[in-house]
Amino acid sequence: MIEKSAMIAVVGRPNVGKSTLVNAMVGEKISIVTPKPQTTRYRVYGVAEKDGVQLVFADTPGFHRARNKLGEYMVQVVRDSVADVDCVLLMVEPKAHMGPQEEALIERVEKLSLPCILCINKIDTLPPAELLPVMAVYGQRYDFDAIIPVSAKKGGGMEELFSELTKYAAEGPGLFPEDMLTDQPQRRICAELIREKLLLCLDSEVPHGVAVEITSFKEKENGVAEISATIYCEKQSHKGIIIGKNGEMLKKVGELARQDMERLLDMRVFLETWVKVKENWRDSGANLRSFGFTEE
Numbered sequence: 001m002i003e004k005s006a007m008i009a010v011v012g013r014p015n016v017g018k019s020t021l022v023n024a025m026v027g028e029k030i031s032i033v034t035p036k037p038q039t040t041r042y043r044v045y046g047v048a049e050k051d052g053v054q055l056v057f058a059d060t061p062g063f064h065r066a067r068n069k070l071g072e073y074m075v076q077v078v079r080d081s082v083a084d085v086d087c088v089l090l091m092v093e094p095k096a097h098m099g100p101q102e103e104a105l106i107e108r109v110e111k112l113s114l115p116c117i118l119c120i121n122k123i124d125t126l127p128p129a130e131l132l133p134v135m136a137v138y139g140q141r142y143d144f145d146a147i148i149p150v151s152a153k154k155g156g157g158m159e160e161l162f163s164e165l166t167k168y169a170a171e172g173p174g175l176f177p178e179d180m181l182t183d184q185p186q187r188r189i190c191a192e193l194i195r196e197k198l199l200l201c202l203d204s205e206v207p208h209g210v211a212v213e214i215t216s217f218k219e220k221e222n223g224v225a226e227i228s229a230t231i232y233c234e235k236q237s238h239k240g241i242i243i244g245k246n247g248e249m250l251k252k253v254g255e256l257a258r259q260d261m262e263r264l265l266d267m268r269v270f271l272e273t274w275v276k277v278k279e280n281w282r283d284s285g286a287n288l289r290s291f292g293f294t295e296e
């Protein structure tokens with residue numbers, strides 16, 4: 001039984017580990033993770049529950065300067081996400097200096113007078129003594145409600161963080177039904193998994209100009225899911241790169257995505273992928289809407 005719940009916005013510069021943290025809290029991969037900035041394009045809610053406390057984490061796209069319509073949309077999502085939450089979790093790199101992104105997010109928290117926990121991530125990458133100057137720099141700038149060092153990837157500090165966040169939970173029924181882990185439809189996560197593999201396998205500008213649409217999703221009675229996906233890219237030359245020599249790149253991407261989909265859906269997956277060119281889709285409002293980049 002859920003007795004208390006809280007909505008937590010996870011904010012921070014791109015690549016700091018927000019999606020990794022949300023996945024770790026939820027215990028499932030609902031938000032894709034790569035070593036590249038601007039991986040997360042949507043706001044994704046992830047739900048964690050322990051001892052009757054439900055915490056809903058809003059994973060947000062990286063806060064960055066918008067360069068095209070998709071960029072503007074992503075910045076807007078971050079702005080909106082912070083407005084209506086019980087607590088903000090500002091995630092930072094374990095470095096003893098603040099950048100303009102951290103400054104902007106702290107200003108926003110100050111203005112809205114929201115509770116804010118500073119979460120210093122990636123503590124597995126440095127000796128413990130080097131944490132103190134990081135805490136000092138942030139502690140001097142703002143009176144955080146708590147400062148919690150974690151390793152979202154390795155699992156350090158997660159229990160401390162959960163119990164700290166419990167303080168912001170209000171009595172009442174859950175914000176999400178008890179067995180629901182995310183607001184993301186399976187189709188959306190499957191599309192995102194394909195995009196994640198493109199980001200991981202292609203190390204050029206190509207994957208940032210890619211959108212993935214699941215065109216058909218059928219769960220068969222024999223425990224097999226038949227999924228068709230179309231990968232849209234911006235240029236004919238990009239299409240060639242995505243398909244690769246003898247179709248090998250597309251095969252690899254499809255195979256990796258399929259494995260993750262099978263884990264997520266707990267079913268065997270038959271995945272079919274297509275590549276199409278759709279020029280400058282990132283700058284077109286109509287295209288963005290057709291890929292689901294809109295709020296309800």
Ligand SMILES: Nc1nc2c(ncn2[C@@H]2O[C@H](COP(=O)(O)OP(=O)(O)O)[C@@H](O)[C@H]2O)c(=O)[nH]1
Nearest residue numbers: 015016017018019020033034035122151152153
């Ligand atoms: N060493 C280390 N790497 C991490 C940790 N958390 C996340 N990462 C890595 O940082 C990169 C960005 O992570 P991601 O969750 O996509 O960041 P986001 O852009 O803030 O959502 C990925 O390569 C992660 O594996 C951590 O605790 N330790």
Ligand SMILES: [Mg+2]
Nearest residue numbers: 018019039040
């Ligand atoms: Mg992310």
